[in-house]
Amino acid sequence: xxxxxxxxxxxxEKTINRQEIFKGNIIDVxxxxxxxxxxxxxxxxxxxxxxxxxxxxxxxxxxxxLVKQFRKPLERTILEIPAGKIEQGETDPExxxxxxxxxxxxxxxxxxxxxxxxxxxxxxxxERHYLFLATDLKKSADPLPPDEDEFLEIxxxxxxxxxxxxxxxxxxxxxxxxxxxxxxxxxx
Amino acid sequence: xxxxxxxxxxxxEKTINRQEIFKGNIIDVxxxxxxxxxxxxxxxxxxxxxxxxxxxxxxxxxxxxLVKQFRKPLERTILEIPAGKIEQGETDPExxxxxxxxxxxxxxxxxxxxxxxxxxxxxxxxERHYLFLATDLKKSADPLPPDEDEFLEIxxxxxxxxxxxxxxxxxxxxxxxxxxxxxxxxxx
Numbered sequence: 542x543x544x545x546x547x548x549x550x551x552x553x554e555k556t557i558n559r560q561e562i563f564k565g566n567i568i569d570v571x572x573x574x575x576x577x578x579x580x581x582x583x584x585x586x587x588x589x590x591x592x593x594x595x596x597x598x599x600x601x602x603x604x605x606x607l608v609k610q611f612r613k614p615l616e617r618t619i620l621e622i623p624a625g626k627i628e629q630g631e632t633d634p635e636x637x638x639x640x641x642x643x644x645x646x647x648x649x650x651x652x653x654x655x656x657x658x659x660x661x662x663x664x665x666x667x668e669r670h671y672l673f674l675a676t677d678l679k680k681s682a683d684p685l686p687p688d689e690d691e692f693l694e695i696x697x698x699x700x701x702x703x704x705x706x707x708x709x710x711x712x713x714x715x716x717x718x719x720x721x722x723x724x725x726x727x728x729x
Numbered sequence: 730x731x732x733x734x735x736x737x738x739x740x741x742e743k744t745i746n747r748q749e750i751f752k753g754n755i756i757d758v759x760x761x762x763x764x765x766x767x768x769x770x771x772x773x774x775x776x777x778x779x780x781x782x783x784x785x786x787x788x789x790x791x792x793x794x795l796v797k798q799f800r801k802p803l804e805r806t807i808l809e810i811p812a813g814k815i816e817q818g819e820t821d822p823e824x825x826x827x828x829x830x831x832x833x834x835x836x837x838x839x840x841x842x843x844x845x846x847x848x849x850x851x852x853x854x855x856e857r858h859y860l861f862l863a864t865d866l867k868k869s870a871d872p873l874p875p876d877e878d879e880f881l882e883i884x885x886x887x888x889x890x891x892x893x894x895x896x897x898x899x900x901x902x903x904x905x906x907x908x909x910x911x912x913x914x915x916x917x
Contacts, residue, residue, distance in 0.1 A: 552799035552806050552880050562751045563758055565774040567853050570751055570758050573801060583878045585801040586753040588776055590853075611740035613761060613773040614855040615848065618740050626852075657895075659903040660803065661849040664814070665755050665778075667802040668850060670903070690771045692740050707845075715847040715858070715903045719910065726914035 552578060554585070567626065568666075590668035594638040595624035597656060597720035598648060598675040604697040605724065606678070607717070608645050611692065620696060620706055622717045624670075634658075634671035640685070642675055646695050647684040651677025656723055661715060670716055672723075700729050740766055742773070755814065756854075778856035782826040783812035785844060785908040786836060786863040792885040793912065794866070795905070796833050799880065808884060808894055810905045812858075822846075822859035828873070830863055834883050835872040839865025844911055849903060858904055860911075888917050 554575035563570040569589040577583055598606040607620040625641035627634060635653060642648055658671040687693065698706065703721050706712040712721070742763035751758040761773040786794040795808040813829035815822060823841060830836055846859040875881065886894065891909050894900040900909070 552797070552882075554799055554801055563760075563774075565760070566772070567774045568776065570776075572751075572753070575801060577878060578880050581877075584754070586751075586755045587802050588756065588758075588854075589802070590850075593852075609740070611742055612851045613742055613763060614775050614777070614853060615851055619848075619851060621851070657906060658901075659906050660807075660901050661903045662778075662854070662856060663800045663803055663807060663809070663902045664781075665802060666776075666850070666854075689769075690765060692766050694740075713846075713848050714851045715849045715907065718845060718847050719903065719907050722907065722910055722914065726910065 554578075554583075557582060586665055588666040588668075590626075590666055591629060592627045592634070592669040592671070593624055594627065594634045594641060594671045594673065595622045595716045595720065596638050596642050596650075596653075596673045596675045597724055598623060598642060598646065598650065598678060599724070599728070600678055600697060602697075603729070604699055605703055605721065606646050606648060607696045607698060607703075607712070609694040609696055618711075619714065620712045620717070621714055622720050624716065635673065638671070638673045638675070643681055644685045644687055645691075645693055647681050648675070648678045649681050650675035651679065657719070659719075672716060672720060674728075700725060742766075742771075745770060774853055776854040776856075778814075778854055779817060780815045780822070780857040780859070781812055782815065782822045782829060782859045782861065783810045783904045783908065784826050784830050784838075784841075784861045784863045785912055786811060786830060786834065786838065786866060787912070787916070788866055788885060790885075791917070792887055793891055793909065794834050794836060795884045795886060795891075795900070797882040797884055806899075807902065808900045808905070809902055810908050812904065823861065826859070826861045826863070831869055832873045832875055833879075833881055835869050836863070836866045837869050838863035839867065845907070847907075860904060860908060862916075888913060 558574040573585040623645040746762040757777040811833040
């Protein structure tokens, strides 16, 4: 632990001033003026996000469960693993994952376990994503209603089909590609 | 191609209004009012980013080259693969990768090839990251100067050491963890 703790001090950027730019439902945006290790100042553009969860959900037929969804920042529809935002006050990512899986896919997982978690874009954003493996899937007898603003379609693909969709670009996001790489490397 | 093309239309969200919130050096922020497929309206918080590149750079000793860097959104110092932003007008991610590798690590790669590219956080941001494999590394005789605002330290780790840093949390970002998973799965 020591060598990192020590250096951590060297590189610190001290906040001189923070300007709040935007407070939204999904993100907050701020502009920091910081003092660099050499005494100079710089600006840091910051996005704050409460984090999210996603699931590599595998069916008994060894297919991955994906949701097809329009993404406004990309202006197109893509295929992603079931995923959702951690709401303010929620402290258990696994519980969020269980809920999102049922909400988006009607599946309930008999078994759920963490795969990894990561910061998606540490240069400007603190969003942390928690990835789970969900297996022993059963369709819920009494499904949760989906979010009002979400229009989804469920698609189940073999590993070969999923890799084909990566080539085509319909699968293109980091969490889904990490999940598929994990699936290919350790579970197939 | 057809089944996706067809559905793509169904889910489209039509932009009714765009409010520009912030124009920065790294990100722009906007708030869209959209019309949903059911005719209702919703708001979409959007961050625009020009994209970036990163490199799984492996030395002759089969060590990964990492940079230690303070990240303001996280308020801590972490280890990441060498990476950088694609500047406005730059059209060749590989050329950016070559430059960033030398700028951040003083290494020049004898061989460079694409591994993957992905959208980091498609729910609110269009940032696309291009990941490359860099091998046959040589130290530059005449290194490029680093960016003025960047304070970096280079660290080279074996696969076992890198996996240990993931457990400790000093390696924690998506592009670096994808690169290490790729290294472990296909190159070690």
